[in-house]
Amino acid sequence: MAKKVLIVDDDPLIRLGLEKLIAKEGYAPICVGTGKAALSKIEEEADISLVLLDVKLPDSYDGLSLLEIIKKSRPEITVIMISGQTEIRGAVEAMKLGALDYLEKPIDFDRLKSVLANVAALWHDESSAKVDDSPFAALQCKSKKMRQAIDLMRRLAVKSDITILITGESGTGKNFLCQKLHEMSPRRDYPYVQIGCANIPEHLIESELFGYEKGAFTDAKNSKKGLVEIAEGGTILLDELGEMPYAFQAKILRLLEEKCFRRIGALQDTYTDVRILAATNKDLHQLVQEKKFRLDLYYRLNTATIELPPLRERFEDIPQLVNTFLKHFAKKYDSPVKSMTEDAMLTLQQYAWPGNVRQLKNLIEKLVVLSEQDKIGNDEICANLLIQQQANRELPSVSPLSPAAPAAPGVGETVALDAYEGLSLEAMERKHIKTALKLSGGNQRKAAKLLCISRDTLRYRLKKLNIEE
Numbered sequence: 001m002a003k004k005v006l007i008v009d010d011d012p013l014i015r016l017g018l019e020k021l022i023a024k025e026g027y028a029p030i031c032v033g034t035g036k037a038a039l040s041k042i043e044e045e046a047d048i049s050l051v052l053l054d055v056k057l058p059d060s061y062d063g064l065s066l067l068e069i070i071k072k073s074r075p076e077i078t079v080i081m082i083s084g085q086t087e088i089r090g091a092v093e094a095m096k097l098g099a100l101d102y103l104e105k106p107i108d109f110d111r112l113k114s115v116l117a118n119v120a121a122l123w124h125d126e127s128s129a130k131v132d133d134s135p136f137a138a139l140q141c142k143s144k145k146m147r148q149a150i151d152l153m154r155r156l157a158v159k160s161d162i163t164i165l166i167t168g169e170s171g172t173g174k175n176f177l178c179q180k181l182h183e184m185s186p187r188r189d190y191p192y193v194q195i196g197c198a199n200i201p202e203h204l205i206e207s208e209l210f211g212y213e214k215g216a217f218t219d220a221k222n223s224k225k226g227l228v229e230i231a232e233g234g235t236i237l238l239d240e241l242g243e244m245p246y247a248f249q250a251k252i253l254r255l256l257e258e259k260c261f262r263r264i265g266a267l268q269d270t271y272t273d274v275r276i277l278a279a280t281n282k283d284l285h286q287l288v289q290e291k292k293f294r295l296d297l298y299y300r301l302n303t304a305t306i307e308l309p310p311l312r313e314r315f316e317d318i319p320q321l322v323n324t325f326l327k328h329f330a331k332k333y334d335s336p337v338k339s340m341t342e343d344a345m346l347t348l349q350q351y352a353w354p355g356n357v358r359q360l361k362n363l364i365e366k367l368v369v370l371s372e373q374d375k376i377g378n379d380e381i382c383a384n385l386l387i388q389q390q391a392n393r394e395l396p397s398v399s400p401l402s403p404a405a406p407a408a409p410g411v412g413e414t415v416a417l418d419a420y421e422g423l424s425l426e427a428m429e430r431k432h433i434k435t436a437l438k439l440s441g442g443n444q445r446k447a448a449k450l451l452c453i454s455r456d457t458l459r460y461r462l463k464k465l466n467i468e469e
Contacts, residue, residue, distance in 0.1 A: 002027050003049040003123075004028045004045060004048045004050075005022050005028065005048075005050045005051070006045070006048050007019060007022065008033075008034075008035070008038040008053045008054055010034065010054065014105075019031050021112060022052075034057060034059045038051070038061070039069065042070065042073070048077060049077065050077070050119060051077055053066060053082065053099075055084075055094065071098040075098075078122070080103060080119070081094045081095075082105065082107065083104060099155075102159075103115065118158070141320065142317055142320070143309065143317050145309040149307065152306055156304055157181045160186045160187050161275060162303065162304050163256055163275070163277070163278070163303060165278045165280070165284075165301045165305045166178060166277065166279045167281070167284075167306070167307045168307055169310045169356055170355070170356065170358070171358030172308040173308060173358075175237065175279065178237045178277045181235075182277075185235065185275070190232070190234030190235075191230060191232070191234035191235075192234055192235050192237070193231040193234065193237070195208075195236060195237065196239045197239060197242075197244040198239075209226045209228050209261075210229075210262065211226030211228075211263045212226075213263050216263075217264070217265070220265065226261075226263065232272055233273055235274065236275070238252070240281070240282075241278040241282075242280040242284060242292075249293065250294065250297075255276070256301075257300065310353070310356055311353040312353050315349045316349075318345070318349050321357065322345065322348060323339075325365070326339070326340075329364060330368060338367070338373075338374060339374070339375050340381075341375050344377055344378040344380070347382060363381075363385070367380060367384065379439065383432070386432060386435075430465050430467060433447070433465065436448075436450040437467075444458055
C-alpha cells in the first residue's frame, strides 16, 4: 500500500506540481492550502507518513507552529519544510524543531526526488532495525542537550551549502563533531581543511588562506594556492574564529556571501565551492559589543548555530565516554582492555571537568599506559585528578586521598576553601609524591611520569622533602 504524503502549500501551482511528482514516485498525495486544513487531515488520516510543509501559510498556523504540533502529536511523521530564499533562517529553525530537511523555492524536482529517496531509506532502516554505521554512530549519548546537538548536526550535514557555527567551551568536541559532519555530508569525498585562526600570524593569514601570485611580494618566487583553494569542493573549518583579526573578517564575509576571494597580487577573483564551518569558545556577541568582531559577519554566521554542552552538564555520558576511550587506547597501545571500578566511575562523574571531554580523554590515555591493574581503581583516579588540579592551580573538586578528607562533592560542585585550611603547599606536594610512589609500586620512573616531572627532579624532591625511597 502506497504511503500517504500530505502537501501543505498555499500556491495551487506548487501543489499541483508536487502532487504529480509524488504520485509518479509511487506515493499517495493529499493536498491542502492552509495550516488549519492540514491539522484536520492529520487528525483524519492516521497513516500519513510524510508532510511537505511550507514555512509561510496564509492562516494563523504558520509552518513552524504547525511543525511543533505535528512533532508533539504525531512524532512518527517525517516533515520536510518548503521555504523561499528569504525564509532560510526559518527553515533552519524548523530543523531544530524536528524537520528532517528543507527544499528551497523554486523547487528543484531532481532535488526532491533525492530527498524522497533519503526518506525512503530512512523508513527502511527503521523498519529493519539496521545498526547505525554512519560517522555519527560513535556519538551515541544519553544527555538530552548532546542528543539534540548531534541530531541537528546530523540533519544539517546533508545541507552541504549551509554555514554552521559551533560554539562551546574548549574541549567539548567541536573539532571532532565538525570532522564527523564532513564525513556524513555530500562533500565527504573532497578535502577537509582545518584552519586554526589563532595559530596563523596576522600578517600571514591572507596569504595562507587565499594564496598569492608570483611576484606579489619579495619572496613570492612562484604562485601558491591558499587553503581555501586546496579545499575546493570540500569543507573548511575556521577553528577559534573569535581569534581572527578584525581587519581580515571582511574578506571572510565576502567569501561566505559571494563565494569568491582574490589571491594576493592577482587582478581577478577566484570563485570557489566550499562549505564553511566555524567553531569558537568565545562569546561572539560580547566580542561584537567590544568592537572585536564584525556585526555583519556575526549575523551571517548565526544562521545555523549549534552549542555543545560542557561535560559537567552531561555527566550521564561519562561511563560511555570512558569505555570508548579505554577500548581505543587499549588498541592503540596494544594492551589489554581495562575497566573501571564502580567507585572510580562515580568519582569521574562527580568531577567538574574544567577541560571537558579532552581532559577526560587525556586522563584515560595516561591510565591505560601507566596502570598495571586490570581494573582502574578510585585511588588512581583521585591521584591523577589532584595532580592535574595542582598543575592548573585549581581547587580540588574531588576528595584527596586521605581518610580524614571530606567526601567527594556532587556533580559540578567544588570543595569549600575551609575544608583545606592549614594544608600547606609542601604537605600537598609530599602527599602527591607519596601517592605516585605507592601507585607505581616504588618505581621512580613511573612515579615521575605520573607527576609529569623528570626522574632527576623527583629524586631532588625526595631528598628535599625527606621522603624515604
